[in-house]
Amino acid sequence: MAMTPSLETAKKLKAIPDEEAWSLIRDYQKELQLLQQVYLAGGQRAIIALEGWDAAGKGGLIRRIAWAMDPRSLFVWPISAPNEVxxxxxxxxxxxxxxxxxxxxxxxxxxxxxxxxxxxxxGFIEKPTWKRAYGEINDFEKALIDDGVHLIKIFLHVSRKEQHQRFCDRMEDPLKRWKLSTEDIRNRRQWDNYEVAIDEMFEKTSTAIAPWEVIYADDKRAARVAAMRYITRELSKGLDLTLPSLDPEVEKALRAED
Structure with missing residues (x-):
């Protein structure tokens, strides 16, 4: 039985030189291109669910994935506070x-x-409401998986010190200031409470069919490599990665145009 992940047991990743990291990322991007074609041909579906501390690198990871894939069958959903409806x-x-x-x-x-x-x-909801949600979420994910969805759940973890440094970097960079808000700083003041909530989330919802993968992301390059390695491995499970053969009618029609 797999050990329940926690923030405390998340292992720091060995730093990777920039050139090596980009080489590995390009390899994983090629795998994602192949996987996208296999999923299209076989009618497979996948969800990559990303959580993590503010400034942990979710956006950077998403960009590395999206650069490799055809946007016609890739959808990125940034989730913020629910609207009025x-x-x-x-x-x-x-x-x-x-x-x-x-x-x-x-x-x-x-x-x-x-x-x-x-x-x-x-404190937006009462304790009985969020306590009940663990079971609701597990049932929701089981329904997705039973219906054939490939579900991957990743939590990007950074140290409190590293998060502060990234907030400072954002404040100093005019192109990144839009990412920083007073809400981010307010959330940071709740760090200890979030640690408790995160570890309980892992305990209650890291199931055999939908486990959490916690990636220590103080080193951005190493974290992106680790995340993309995990994603490509999990997306490949149980699938025949052989691309479909060329439709002979398509080939015949094109040859006729010579």
């Missing part, structure tokens, strides 16, 4: 509406786990 609905409804169709990939930049993280820590 969504607040009147069941909290999972806005995620049901964004699930991938056959042949598609969906990346969620923050997820349904906001129910047991920000909504819990910030």
């Amino acid at each position: 969504e607040r009147r609905q069941h909290y999972l409804q806005r995620f049901w509406e964004r699930l991938p169709l056959k042949g598609q990939f969906a990346i969620f930049d923050r997820t349904w786990y906001g129910r047991v993280l920000v909504e819990r820590v910030e």
